[in-house]
Amino acid sequence: MHRIFLCLVCWMFSLAARADLNVFACEPEWAALVNEIGGGHVDVYSATTALQDPHYIQARPSLIAKIRSAGLVVCSGAQLEIGWLPALLSKGNNGAVQPGTPGFLEVSKLVRRLEIPASVDRAQGDMHPEGNPHVQTNPHNIGLIAPVLAARMAQLDPANAAAYKDALTDFTRRWDEAVAGWDARGTPLKGKRIIPHHKSWAYLEDWLGLQELGNLEPLPGVPPTAAHLSDLLARFGEGGADFIVRTSFQDEKASLWLSERSGIPALVLPLSPGGTEHATDLFRMFDDILDRLLGAKS
């Protein structure tokens, strides 16, 4: 009996991941960034896929188990994950990744956050009192986050600190080069008028100088209604906007309805790596965003 019990315990421990640093990323973009810096030294798990809306997933048992074994939790923050991450952290019994410890990194705190509301009231929809959490849509933000993430990884896994530093140097060189290219490619998009499904693209708009005319959602987090779409059609119907934009997980019906009646092209842009067929990593995600915006340019 004792032997069976011992075997069971050994088996359970052998199931635990054995990388130098286990990272739990709330979104695929941070998993991708951790992989760029950590390479083979880290085992990274993304709690959401690019086909999921990170506002609304369940605090699943599998995610609690992943939190239990994590050495670092990397999330967008600014209340994006408020519906599920607190439940994971309280059930995960892992003191090393609680907010306030080195094992917890909220990356939206590292950049200049946009759309911080002056007042918050739930009658205005799903409000983010700390500002818009979708910071990954400006590549300059990724460049700001990478060194902090690398420093945190080095702090938690000092044995591989040199490797993380080298990988960061290499990543920063490639990223800055790519950003310079995207900056140049994006110039003709300045002043273009967009109608996104949700306020997912504030940082992209800020970066490229796009002008947001409104959202398909009548209020943040409230699904599009016929009345609101008719209102958008009346206001922007005859070439009053350049793009209607949605992510791969947002329902296509509203944007296609408006596009068909207004003639404004409806685009799917990747909000995370994996969000479109071509957006396989962070670099290709921005390549694809620009390809799609420039390709649809009216």
Add this chain to the structure above:
Amino acid sequence: MCIRDLLIIWSCIFFLVPMAGADAAPASEIETLRAEIAAVRQEYESRIRELENRVTAAEQKSRSGPAATAPPQAAVESASASASANVFNPAMAAIFQGQVWGYGHDPEDYRIPGFPLAGEAGPVDRGLALGETELDINANVDDKFTAWLTAPIVVEDGEAGIEVEEAWVETTALPAGFAARFGRFFSGIGYQNNRHAHAWDFLDQPLAYQAFLAVQYLDDGVQLRWLAPTDLFLEFGGEVLRGGRYPAGGSEDHGFGTRAFYVHSGGDLGDSSSWLAGLSWLHAEAGDRESGDEDAPLQFNGDTDLAIAQLVWKWSPHGNWRDENLIVQGEYLWRNEDGSYTLPGGATSAYDTEQTGWYVQAVYQPFPRWRVGARFDALSATDPGPAFAGTELATAGSDPKRYTLMLDWSNSEFSRLRVQYTYDDAGLTGDSQWGLQYIHSIGAHGAHAF
């Protein structure tokens, strides 16, 4: 960034301090001060702009450099901290519940033969009624503890009072996957036991929870949990509780009357499905535990053992819960009560009976906001013997059961309106019951457990 923030804070103080005394100053002096303030503001604004430009330039420069720069974290985070004393206020929420409920037969006479009900168990009030109005308060105590309070505001016989439903402290920094909770809490046994009423998918608990746990087993004690370091979710929990409430009673064993153990396991099946299973066991000692008719209660003395098997399966397309989802859950409860009952007349008879109860339910959300659900719940028991013939403990010829349908609409995560229909074949006579319910919450956004 840091310099800019300091400047903003400093200039705010600079403006506010003289303004606080402005009431007493003559009008012309106010004008002069205003002009001065405007001048200072203009000067600082231009300086802040200049500094911002320099910061931006420095950021651009540092990004192109190969070495990692100092994180701007400290500067940004300090901007969100405010000097006021209430920044440590805990997260608070208030939950509003109420219903209107209709019966074919008077719910005052409701009882389930063989299963004398205790505490809150049984049908809700007839007609319009306020349900439980609940205050939830929680926050981290320090770096090692977090605390939770659920305080319902109840009105009984015209008197409003505040109760302590749950009040517990939990560790956040124990090593090796352990966590301990102490205080008053809903026991971790089963799936439905520790879910608050506002998170139920139906207006009431299944019959088995009503009959065996007086709706939910809540008691004072300690809980220790351990989470295995595996990819498969595997949680073990143990509890020692006071034993002051049904199914325990009388705080036997010097106030250590109840023990509970459970194991929960769960995982994903692809990216659309996930499951949670569990086995629980509860041993409680009861001393003069009352149940049945409130005016002439039965009293039980003895041991009660309860085992629960649970299985929950949740599905949503690619895990996008809000678009569409399905929850199927079921639990099987087995109970043995071994001791003696004192009947209202004063006679005491030995009682040793096995009882079972189970339910299965499904709730489907075909598109955002709307959900529809169905539940079947039932009880079964061996008859306790001729000594109890004609009492509330004698079983009926057929097993008690109910059939329930539910439809609810949620405008947001914070509001829900529900209509429910139950055909009750558990009471003395078959009865159609229908009702409307509302559940609204304001304040802090609580994360939802699976």
